[in-house]
Amino acid sequence: MSEQTENSGLLSFGGHLDVLRKMLFRIIVVVVVLGGVIFCFKSETFTILLAPHKSDFITFRYIEDLLNFCGINFHFSEYNIPLISTELSAQFMTHITVSCLLAVLLASPYILFELFRFVSPALYESEKKYSYLVAGIVYTLFIIGLLMSYFVLFPISFQFLATYQVDNEIVNTITLDSYITTFITLTFMMGVVFQLPMFAFVLGKMGFIDANLLKQYRAYAFVLIMIVAAIITPPDLFTLILVTIPIYGLYEVSIIVLKKWAKNNDVEYDDIINTDVQ
Known part of the structure; x- marks a missing residue:
């Protein structure tokens, strides 16, 4: 049976499992390496992630410039909302979590490539052509959703919620865990919704x-x-x-x-x- 399977160019069930195991191993290696690199660039990573919570974020500047160009004198009020950490290991665990998630995101084109290479032997040539197109559209829509969240939805919603006060004596201080959780949830969900x-x-x-x-x-x-x-x-x-x-x-x-x-x-x-x- 195994000789017939090998001669016909088809893999046995055990052969498919072996190919799957090797594919998962390559994906894990790529994700772990990328995660390690991102972990080492802590300052650059969190400069990008924490930028939307500042009053001089690029989106606010562009909105101001656009309105001023249209003859409307408008400026966002400056604010300074400190992010705090209330647990001993919170910052370290957040660093690890963010590194892993960004590694998966950056490795996603390679992951899609590996998945397509795994299922492509079972596809006809016409199906392969459409599979490339579908995978490209899905990935593009996902990235557009991420960018929409990062540049528009999250910074504007953060600016509104973090500066909202029922009384001037109540000061807003946002925990790092709350910020990252909201950021990741909203960004990922927008990628899916798109x-x-x-x-x-x-x-x-x-x-x-x-x-x-x-x-x-x-x-x-x-x-x-x-x-x-x-x-x-x-x-x-x-x-x-x-x-x-x-x-x-x-x-x-x-x-x-x-x-x-x-x-x-x-x-x-x-x-x-x-x-x-x-």
């Missing part, structure tokens, strides 16, 4: 939904989007609105994607009919 067009495309290809159905349930979708945004964001109305707007925009993009896919499908179907008639 997959909405791809998710809609897959459901459309499977025949579960189409553009007309999404149009029909726009109002219900908007309410559902607001509920999802309320779950994944800090508990304030301002951040809820900031998250709801881009997610609903992705919903409209999903309608466009399904429209174009349906149109292309109709063209391909007509070509097949015409060929059969000829």
Whole structure:
């Protein structure tokens, strides 16, 4: 049996497990090496991660410049919200956690490559071509979601929540753990939420939904989007609105994607009919 399997070019179950084991080992090695490098660059890493909590963050400067260019004299009020650590090992554990998560993020193209190489023998040539395209779109949407969170959603929501006071005598001091947890959660969730067009495309290809159905349930979708945004964001109305707007925009993009896919499908179907008639 093993000789026939080897001669036919197919791997046995044990062979697949061995390939999987080697693939996971390579991925772990890459992630560990990247994590070690990131851990060594502590100052640079946390300068980037902690930048959104400062009043001179690049997003605020660009908003001010844009409004001033339009003739509106506007400036964000300066603030200084200190980050504190209340547990003995909190900073060290945060350093390790951040290093591991950033290592996985930076290694994600390589991880996708390894996963594709593992499943590619089972795919047809046409499927491989579409797999490259799908993987590229998914990764691009994920990165756009991360950047959207880093440059827009998180700094603005932090500025609003951290400077909000019910009384001037109450001083806001944010723990490092609270900052990093909120930052990672919001950023990761935005990366996932930005997959909405791809998710809609897959459901459309499977025949579960189409553009007309999404149009029909726009109002219900908007309410559902607001509920999802309320779950994944800090508990304030301002951040809820900031998250709801881009997610609903992705919903409209999903309608466009399904429209174009349906149109292309109709063209391909007509070509097949015409060929059969000829």
